Amino acid sequence: MTEHTTRPATHTITTRWQEIPEDADERALVEGGAFRAFACSCGAPLPARVAAELHAMETGQCSACLGSADRELVPGFVQRCAACAATGRRNVQLVWEVAHGEAAEVITTALVREVVAGFSGPFRLSQVADTVRESLGLARGRLPVGPRVRDVLRELEASGELVMLSAPDELLRGPAVVLYRDPLWQRAPLPPG
């Protein structure tokens, strides 16, 4: 019989929901990690989201999903973690952060505006992303093109250049927290004169 060797400590961080008040701040709920309790299998005290994020980082895990590879936005609604490409790993998260910065540099608002001008009618996020990817000669998966294009399109929508046509695909918490998968936009009609 061989002796038991000391096993390396595992750090499985778990998240448990606490009671969510009716008038909960939606942003804090979905993005801020509020109304949750955190624990690690090693027993480290994790009194708040910040402590859980630090512990994830120091144990080589993604600070967004705490190593679980997915995120529960509201109770019962789970999404793959976009920060670490659903690997749960800190090193992948860091590489992906750099890629997000790079995408923001090459996919400018001017470029997206130019692509959008080529559509006479409504267009989907995926169509714009594909066109951008083609025009820059980017291989699929090289840069987070979709998320960056989505951000720019939302900006153009906020400034009144675009109008969103689709209804949300998911109402996660009434109309306050909604999710669009591949939304449809249209260029806003030019003001007369």
Ligand SMILES: [Zn+2]
């Ligand atoms: Zn731990």
Ligand SMILES: [Zn+2]
């Ligand atoms: Zn993650």
